Amino acid sequence: MTRIALLALALAGCASTQTPEPRIVTQTVNVPVRAPCPDPGDVPTLPRRVAEEHPTMPADPNEQARILGAKVIELFGYAVRADALLRGCAGP
Numbered sequence: 001m002t003r004i005a006l007l008a009l010a011l012a013g014c015a016s017t018q019t020p021e022p023r024i025v026t027q028t029v030n031v032p033v034r035a036p037c038p039d040p041g042d043v044p045t046l047p048r049r050v051a052e053e054h055p056t057m058p059a060d061p062n063e064q065a066r067i068l069g070a071k072v073i074e075l076f077g078y079a080v081r082a083d084a085l086l087r088g089c090a091g092p
Helices: 002-014 060-091
Strands: none
Touching: none
16 A cells, blocks of 8 residues: 555656746847859959059159159059958958
């Protein structure tokens, strides 16, 4: 008789009257996404070097400064266009 009582107590401990409620949790997972390569037509052309445009530099320092200043502005414009293209490929 004690065996039956112990068995009933053991089985009663395993029985549960409440079922756990499902819990919905929303999570944000950042997944790296490969950006497509830029169209070759969108890639800015590399500016020519100063030595290619002016094989012999003028002796006048003012003229040299004008030529080099124009080249700096041209290279800066190239860098801005290339940077915009690369940032577009990198994504957010």
